[in-house]
Amino acid sequence: MDESHAKILVVDDEERIRRLLRMYLEREDYEIEEADNGETALDLALKNDYDLIILDLMLPGMDGIEVCQKLRESKATPVIMLTAKGEESNRVQGFEVGTDDYIVKPFSPREVVLRVKALLRRASSTKFLETDTSAKNVLVYPHLTIDHDAHRVTVDDHEVNLTPKEYELLFYLASSPDKVFTREELLRDVWNYEFFGDLRTVDTHVKRLREKLNRVSDHAGDMIVTVWGVGYKFEVVND
Known part of the structure; x- marks a missing residue:
């Protein structure tokens, strides 16, 4: 585009x-x-x-x-x-x-x-990112795989349909496991808002993202962890 x-x-x-x-x-x-x-x-x-x-x-x-x-x-x-x-x-x-x-x-x-x-x-x-296949860029975790070149998310071998923003949020968090991001950081880096934006935007997208992942596997949804008073992080869940 x-x-x-x-x-x-x-x-x-x-x-x-x-x-x-x-x-x-x-x-x-x-x-x-x-x-x-x-x-x-x-x-x-x-x-x-x-x-x-x-x-x-x-x-x-x-x-x-x-x-x-x-x-x-x-x-x-x-x-x-x-x-x-x-x-x-x-x-x-x-x-x-x-x-x-x-x-x-x-x-x-x-x-x-x-x-x-x-x-x-x-x-x-x-x-x-959908069309750039020059390098294979895949994040693989238990229950969850993110193929960044194909822009595809699979949970326990079932593909999960995400909106562009839900996908970007998941990939951003999963690219830095265990790192805590504030809502302000997520608004800035995922939504590209430097000076404006509602923090509830982040909360509602996290909620929807968890719901979609949880429909396939509770373990996948549990990987997006709320850090109370701070923000969110991606935490690898092992059975």
Whole structure:
């Protein structure tokens, strides 16, 4: 993916917000398409290969949560959710269905551009890893194998489907077993957020990651350990 010419879908039922986002994003040479409701957004997202979707939470008909949930059944397109203040529980729910980031309204257009660039940069590096087979880069632990070149995670010989961000988080932790990372460090290095970001982003992704691993093996999920008051670490579990 060429980050500078990324194709972005902007979904919001307010025309002025779509127009504002289009103006700022087109200044960065991004290709912008729009949708003003959830049904249209989902149809477009499934038919097209967008590099990123900016998705309003409160939409007429199908809301942003449902759009993201249905999208994640077949696609891992990066999603930034737009939410209004006071919708904290909805934001957490958004992370649980696979949202990669959220921005609270009213927002700074400059912050949106920074978030978009950060997420595109992470997605771009992930896609490179999918196709770079010049060297075999595999992490092997009891019950868990991460093939970084193939971007594949297997638990007890069963492949586990992770979103790009879940995969990056797991690989980052597993690459340094027993090292404790603070939530701030994980936000900085996995989400690439230096000056902004919600620490709950890390917690909800860890929760979802554990749940997916635990569906196959309790041992695999137990490898992601909470260090109370500090953050998280990857700990090798031996039977």
